[in-house]
Amino acid sequence: MTASPQRDPAQSPKYSDIVAAAQALFGEIGYEKTGIREIADRAHISLGTIYAYFPDGKSGVLSAALNERVERLVDYVAQTDKTEPLDMFLDRVRRLNTEIVRDSFLRRLFTDQERVTEPRLRERGIEIVKTFSDLAVGELESLTAQGLADCRDPEAIEMLLRVANAGWISAHHAGAPIVEHERLLDALLDSVAALIRIPPTARSRRVRP
Known part of the structure; x- marks a missing residue:
């Protein structure tokens, strides 16, 4: 049997x-x-x-609980409907940060790690945040290497995006007067896009043999 x-x-x-x-x-x-x-x-x-x-x-x-939620987050972030590589990156950033703000579990994962006293769980949370950060830096480096963006400091751009979102969450939690999160993301991503996007004319000169 x-x-x-x-x-x-x-x-x-x-x-x-x-x-x-x-x-x-x-x-x-x-x-x-x-x-x-x-x-x-x-x-x-x-x-x-x-x-x-x-x-x-x-x-x-x-x-x-953490692993299951992060798996769903990764799937959600990957579901961009954009077609241009830089626009895909910016849309993934928007989806990630919007979901972090929307979901209280993710908010604590990304912003309250120092309050978790269980070493294994705290280390796992830090590892996950670093993974998302490394992916963003790597994608910016890849876009620049392909001539699809001009990002001179990918680590600084990634930190700007991450800290701005965490700052909004902290201000919201403290009851401080703030703009809507969507407005913050619009301004932030428009600024990043303007900073690293290569104008079409310049791009055509770069790829010309």
């Missing part, structure tokens, strides 16, 4: 309910105030069920 293949726990509805509950609570009240019992209550399951799926408890649940 052959043993039936074990089902991937991540495909279980209960697993998904636990992850969704953790994402919601972490976004609403933060890592420190989120406990296993609160996650169980939000997911409408028992504590025993949570530990059956996540033997290491709270840190394991939130690590899974």
Whole structure:
């Protein structure tokens, strides 16, 4: 008699309910105030069920919640409808920053890492932010190398985009008077585009043999 293949726990509805509950609570009240019992209550399951799926408890649940949400974020950011390489980059930046502002779980991931005391989770959050930053820098370098942009300092541009978004989130959280986030992004991306976009006439001179 052959043993039936074990089902991937991540495909279980209960697993998904636990992850969704953790994402919601972490976004609403933060890592420190989120406990296993609160996650169980939000997911409408028992504590025993949570530990059956996540033997290491709270840190394991939130690590899974983080990974699942970032996977969806990557898929969303990649779904640009632009066709020009530079416009595709700028649209991906817009989609990333808009989603970070919209989703409270992502806001905490990208802006509140210092408040997470669990070393493994904090390091994972820092790693994810660095990955997105490195991707942006790499894309700007690639566009410049192909003659599709003229970005003299990709790291500075990436930091400008990241810090501006984080600053808006902090100001919003503090109740400071601010413009709508969409207006900020419009101004920011228009400025970056004007700074690094190569005029068509200059581009044609660059590619001329």
